[in-house]
Amino acid sequence: MTTQNPxxxxxxxxxxxxxxxxxxxxxxxxxxxxxxxxxxxxSLKRPRSYERFYVARRENTVVGxxxxxxxxxEAHILNIAVxxxxxxxGIGKYLLTSALEMIQVDNGREVLLEVAVSNLPAQYLYxxxxxxxxxxxxxxxxxxxxxxxxRKGAKDDAI
Ligand SMILES: CC(C)(COP(=O)(O)OP(=O)(O)OC[C@H]1O[C@@H](n2cnc3c(N)ncnc32)[C@H](O)[C@@H]1OP(=O)(O)O)[C@@H](O)C(=O)NCCC(=O)NCCS
Numbered sequence: 001m002t003t004q005n006p007x008x009x010x011x012x013x014x015x016x017x018x019x020x021x022x023x024x025x026x027x028x029x030x031x032x033x034x035x036x037x038x039x040x041x042x043s044l045k046r047p048r049s050y051e052r053f054y055v056a057r058r059e060n061t062v063v064g065x066x067x068x069x070x071x072x073x074e075a076h077i078l079n080i081a082v083x084x085x086x087x088x089x090g091i092g093k094y095l096l097t098s099a100l101e102m103i104q105v106d107n108g109r110e111v112l113l114e115v116a117v118s119n120l121p122a123q124y125l126y127x128x129x130x131x132x133x134x135x136x137x138x139x140x141x142x143x144x145x146x147x148x149x150x151r152k153g154a155k156d157d158a159i
Pocket of ligand 1: 030031080081082083086087088089090091092093094114116119120121122124125126128
């Protein structure tokens, strides 16, 4: 599935192996503990039916991506990133809106994600979409790096 946002000249499309170098560059810019080349490569070469890897593309440039899965009506957002040079332009909102639309089409009843307690920009983004804290995972991102679990039900706002 490919969707377009003509206002920003953005498309939302499945991630391909050809995108990997750009994705890894973004991953390294955005995260202290980036996902590995091996993980992305294996996932893209042998896609599992419940996993979704999508990029936001402007012309030939990957300007963000989102990874989520949906299993038995429960969706989990595993990764979302926009490179610093493209942040605060609405691309994060575009990625999340597009993913939530797909989850709704796939009959997702609820959506869960983890976010570092210290990551306020991402938390503001999720709150805008109706996500709320439903738990905490101690040391999830390493020693003393706790994560909030955010949840949103299918009947909540915006999905
Ligand atoms: C979180 C992230 C994906 C947001 O992407 P983005 O394209 O910059 O987000 P948008 O421009 O669509 O902004 C959406 C909302 O997010 C919030 N937000 C994003 N960046 C923010 C910042 N630096 N400070 C405060 N709020 C911020 C705001 O609520 C914003 O809405 P507003 O513009 O109406 O105020 C991006 O900052 C990123 O990739 N961060 C590094 C990776 C990461 O932390 N991923 C999340 C892991 S859980």
